[in-house]
Amino acid sequence: MNLRLTINGKEVAREVAAHHTLLEFLRDDVGLTGTKECCAEGECGACTVLLDGKAVNSCLVLAVETEGSAVTTIEGLEKDGQLDPLQQAFIDKGAVQCGFCIPGMILAAKYLLQENSNPTDAEIKQGLAGNLCRCAGYSRIIDAVREAGRAARQ
Amino acid sequence: MPPVNNLKDDKPKWVGQSLGRVGAEDRVTGRQKYAADLRIDNALQVKFVTVDCARARIIAIHTEAAAAVEGVRCILTSADLPQPVPKCGPAYDDRPVIAVGETRFHGEPVVVVAAETEDAAELAASLVRIEYEELPPVLTVEAALDPGSPLVQDHLQSNVLTENHFGWGDVDSAQAHCIVENDYTFPMVTHFAIEPHAFIAAPDPDGITIWSPIQHPYVLRRVVATALGWPVARVRIIAPDPGGGFGGKGWPKVEPLLAFLALRVGRPVRLVMSLEETFQAVRRASAKVHARTGFDADGRIVFQDLEANFLLGAYADIGPRVVSKASYSACGPYRAPHARVVSRALLSHTTPSTAFRGFGTPQASWAVESQLNEAAARLGLDRVEIRRRNVPAKGEEFIPNENGADGNWIESLEKAAAAVAWDVPLAPNRGRGISLGLKSSSTASASFALVRLHHDGSASVLSGTSDMGQGARTVFTQIVADELAIEPDQIVVVMGDTSVVPFDSSTSASRSTVFMGNAIIAACKHVQEQVAAIALEVGAGAEVPYEELLRAYYGSARGEVIGLGSARSAYVPGHPLGGKSAFWEMMAAAAEVEVDPETGMVDIRKLVLVSDVGKALNPMQVETQDEGSAVMGLGHTLMEQLLLDSHGRIRNLGALDYRIPTIEDIPAELHSFLIENEDGPGPSGAKGAGEGGLLSIAAAVGSAINQAVGVAIRDLPLTPERIWQAIQDRQT
Numbered sequence: 084m085n086l087r088l089t090i091n092g093k094e095v096a097r098e099v100a101a102h103h104t105l106l107e108f109l110r111d112d113v114g115l116t117g118t119k120e121c122c123a124e125g126e127c128g129a130c131t132v133l134l135d136g137k138a139v140n141s142c143l144v145l146a147v148e149t150e151g152s153a154v155t156t157i158e159g160l161e162k163d164g165q166l167d168p169l170q171q172a173f174i175d176k177g178a179v180q181c182g183f184c185i186p187g188m189i190l191a192a193k194y195l196l197q198e199n200s201n202p203t204d205a206e207i208k209q210g211l212a213g214n215l216c217r218c219a220g221y222s223r224i225i226d227a228v229r230e231a232g233r234a235a236r237q
Numbered sequence: 238m239p240p241v242n243n244l245k246d247d248k249p250k251w252v253g254q255s256l257g258r259v260g261a262e263d264r265v266t267g268r269q270k271y272a273a274d275l276r277i278d279n280a281l282q283v284k285f286v287t288v289d290c291a292r293a294r295i296i297a298i299h300t301e302a303a304a305a306v307e308g309v310r311c312i313l314t315s316a317d318l319p320q321p322v323p324k325c326g327p328a329y330d331d332r333p334v335i336a337v338g339e340t341r342f343h344g345e346p347v348v349v350v351a352a353e354t355e356d357a358a359e360l361a362a363s364l365v366r367i368e369y370e371e372l373p374p375v376l377t378v379e380a381a382l383d384p385g386s387p388l389v390q391d392h393l394q395s396n397v398l399t400e401n402h403f404g405w406g407d408v409d410s411a412q413a414h415c416i417v418e419n420d421y422t423f424p425m426v427t428h429f430a431i432e433p434h435a436f437i438a439a440p441d442p443d444g445i446t447i448w449s450p451i452q453h454p455y456v457l458r459r460v461v462a463t464a465l466g467w468p469v470a471r472v473r474i475i476a477p478d479p480g481g482g483f484g485g486k487g488w489p490k491v492e493p494l495l496a497f498l499a500l501r502v503g504r505p506v507r508l509v510m511s512l513e514e515t516f517q518a519v520r521r522a523s524a525k526v527h528a529r530t531g532f533d534a535d536g537r538i539v540f541q542d543l544e545a546n547f548l549l550g551a552y553a554d555i556g557p558r559v560v561s562k563a564s565y566s567a568c569g570p571y572r573a574p575h576a577r578v579v580s581r582a583l584l585s586h587t588t589p590s591t592a593f594r595g596f597g598t599p600q601a602s603w604a605v606e607s608q609l610n611e612a613a614a615r616l617g618l619d620r621v622e623i624r625r626r627n628v629p630a631k632g633e634e635f636i637p638n639e640n641g642a643d644g645n646w647i648e649s650l651e652k653a654a655a656a657v658a659w660d661v662p663l664a665p666n667r668g669r670g671i672s673l674g675l676k677s678s679s680t681a682s683a684s685f686a687l688v689r690l691h692h693d694g695s696a697s698v699l700s701g702t703s704d705m706g707q708g709a710r711t712v713f714t715q716i717v718a719d720e721l722a723i724e725p726d727q728i729v730v731v732m733g734d735t736s737v738v739p740f741d742s743s744t745s746a747s748r749s750t751v752f753m754g755n756a757i758i759a760a761c762k763h764v765q766e767q768v769a770a771i772a773l774e775v776g777a778g779a780e781v782p783y784e785e786l787l788r789a790y791y792g793s794a795r796g797e798v799i800g801l802g803s804a805r806s807a808y809v810p811g812h813p814l815g816g817k818s819a820f821w822e823m824m825a826a827a828a829e830v831e832v833d834p835e836t837g838m839v840d841i842r843k844l845v846l847v848s849d850v851g852k853a854l855n856p857m858q859v860e861t862q863d864e865g866s867a868v869m870g871l872g873h874t875l876m877e878q879l880l881l882d883s884h885g886r887i888r889n890l891g892a893l894d895y896r897i898p899t900i901e902d903i904p905a906e907l908h909s910f911l912i913e914n915e916d917g918p919g920p921s922g923a924k925g926a927g928e929g930g931l932l933s934i935a936a937a938v939g940s941a942i943n944q945a946v947g948v949a950i951r952d953l954p955l956t957p958e959r960i961w962q963a964i965q966d967r968q969t
């Protein structure tokens with residue numbers, strides 16, 4: 084089937100198999116491998132992208148369902164060579180270890196801050212509860228999100 | 238821009254600073270390429286076919302329907318391999334590269350399909366029909382010890398693969414005032430790195446190249462070469478940075494099979510495992526520990542009498558080494574005048590157990606630390622005080638003929654107690670616990686490093702270490718920046734290609750900072766020696782920048798200076814582990830918990846960690862390693878456990894049913910402290926770090942729960958059901 088959508092602000096039109104997920108489409112057909120696959124069943128958040136502004140697990144969305152939508156992946160966060168404040172805060176606060184969970188984590192955090200620019204720690208935890216990290220003790224991730232929120236409000 | 242000069246400062250400028258992680262930007266932008274992100278032209282996609290139980294006799298394999306699927310290029314069974322089918326493994330050559338005649342664990346590949354697309358491979362795999370007869374499996378410690386059970390590996394006499402006897406003194410005639418005797422169990426758990434395993438194997442003119450997110454590329458090279466019957470020089474391993482390792486990516490698994498497949502089809506083959514398949518590939522050994530500990534009236538340990546049975550899987554993997562190393566230092570960071578440790582590595586029809594952060598020590602520590610807590614209660618002693626009385630002083634030998642205590646360990650204990658406010662009265666349903674953990678480092682290992690000072694004064698470091706999140710690239714950059722007195726942005730650390738980087742034993746046992754760090758320093762010194770000789774020859778002073786110096790020496794040839802360095806921990810023939818522990822990884826953990834007696838739910842209010850690291854070359858990285866390690870420890874302490882059904886299948890296979898700590902499970906307060914007395918053998922007095930955080934979490938939390946609600950549970954994980962049940966049992 085032919086699929087048209089906008090990915091990171093660019094129009095994309097591609098053939099896609101009807102049973103392929105948005106995750107498979109992004110990684111295998113479009114070649115955007117920044118979005119990661121771990122559980123493939125909606126439990127780990129590694130595959131999180133923004134679909135029409137909302138954070139979704141792209142392993143649970145069929146590619147064909149995204150016809151006409153706008154998708155933002157981790158590759159789309161940098162603007163004019165400048166890191167998004169969230170990306171910068173993850174680096175500065177030491178929230179990145181192996182990095183495999185990080186693209187999903189950042190996009191989930193992006194959505195969280197978009198909805199609530201001044202979240203409490205409890206709200207950050209709630210917002211990222213679906214994103215697993217096996218390297219970190221998570222606390223630096225909370226620091227990073229808090230910091231990015233603060234930077235954005237200023 | 239490069240402020241090059243070869244005047245090395247005496248005071249380190251970079252080592253000891255929390256330099257930002259090298260590679261962090263690639264990791265926040267999605268540019269970092271993990272194994273599954275690599276695309277190789279012309280690659281076939283691979284899918285394994287397995288049977289639906291652990292142990293089965295294979296009767297027939299029907300592949301006609303699968304072969305008819307469009308795009309299928311190869312369907313491989315054991316019959317297509319050299320006969321007898323090669324066996325290999327990191328410790329023993331005991332694992333056939335594909336199941337032959339009988340499967341030994343659920344998930345063991347029986348048939349391999351290679352096709353032009355993943356869809357075709359999957360479809361074809363689903364159409365392969367394996368006729369088999371299910372056979373009764375061995376799934377527990379008890380069954381593995383029963384001489385009447387079937388043999389997992391039929392050429393052996395029993396399922397006891399190895400049995401170790403360590404000890405000293407005379408346990409049987411030692412006189413104790415109080416003897417504590419209990420059984421402890423530690424569950425089967427899985428690494429659950431967020432990156433599932435992924436591999437590519439491709440024939441090349443020299444032999445074969447394999448991409449694998451492997452922690453020990455040189456071990457993989459050896460194992461693949463052994464399986465193929467080739468010289469190691471013909472095997473090239475490229476190891477992309479792993480997306481989390483924790484030991485689960487340490488040792489070769491299915492790479493030899495993929496090598497045979499690639500050579501057969503004459504094309505690259507690519508396998509991306511699902512998380513479920515990854516669960517079936519690696520795990521931590523479960524264990525049952527029987528502990529009998531004698532104390533004098535003052536709470537001093539008189540003897541330790543331990544029997545530890547570790548349940549390995551169907552093949553040795555590195556399991557026997559896990560068992561011997563963990564049991565060798567099972568008595569922990571304490572004096573024990575008399576000790577007897579018997580440990581066994583047992584085979585079973587389950588996923589092969591492998592290295593996992595802590596390397597068997599958490600299993601032993603759970604028992605030994607809990608014993609101390611019970612003794613303290615019986616003797617009316619404080620749990621910190623009983624430890625104070627048993628911890629060896631710095632320099633004191635606590636295992637005969639082994640390196641003694643290499644730190645002021647009491648300092649760690651006191652710091653942890655103070656940080657958790659040990660003496661402050663507790664609110665109802667709250668409790669505190671404290672524990673120590675001690676792990677030996679790698680023994681008999683070797684690391685080589687090359688440092689290339691280029692004509693423009695920048696440098697490349699070639700190292701066989703893998704950076705799996707611990708931050709080795711960053712620390713190596715800091716070391717070279719100091720040693721060559723150049724800026725970090727002038728340094729590139731190259732890793733993970735055995736055709737490029739020199740030999741390294743492994744990225745394991747928290748050894749890289751110490752051993753590879755020392756090798757890199759030696760390589761830098763080698764560079765400096767040559768630079769000094771060049772300066773002498775061209776008549777330049779030490780202040781002349783490298784670039785000028787090399788131009789004066791090489792002219793337009795733009796040659797470079799190459800330094801070679803190495804470091805090893807000595808091989809000691811006759812030593813039970815092959816060599817002494819170069820350093821001890823020592824951790825004190827203390828927890829405050831609140832338990833809801835109505836539900837058994839545990840809320841970790843505070844968790845503090847104190848690591849004796851000698852010197853933190855990058856404090857933030859050490860702290861975040863410890864924090865992550867501790868939260869991982871909360872996993873096996875509170876929630877994680879692989880459950881098997883009677884067919885030997887993992888019942889909670891996958892992220893939905895196997896829960897690891899989420900961001901909502903972390904302690905309300907989590908603090909990591911470092912003890913830095915610069916008394917380690919590594920750069921600037923560093924010791925290894927990164928595993929310590931989880932060594933003794935279970936005992937600290939278990940003891941805190943006991944204080945909160947008065948139940949001593951000896952089986953992990955400490956689930957709400959178990960705690961609730963224990964509270965009920967106590968009340969009746």
Ligand code: FES
Pocket residue numbers: 119120121122123124125126127128129130131140141142143
């Ligand atoms: S891969 Fe999509 S949620 Fe885990």
Ligand code: FES
Pocket residue numbers: 178179180181182183184185215216217218219431480481706
């Ligand atoms: S940084 Fe490794 S999984 Fe999160």
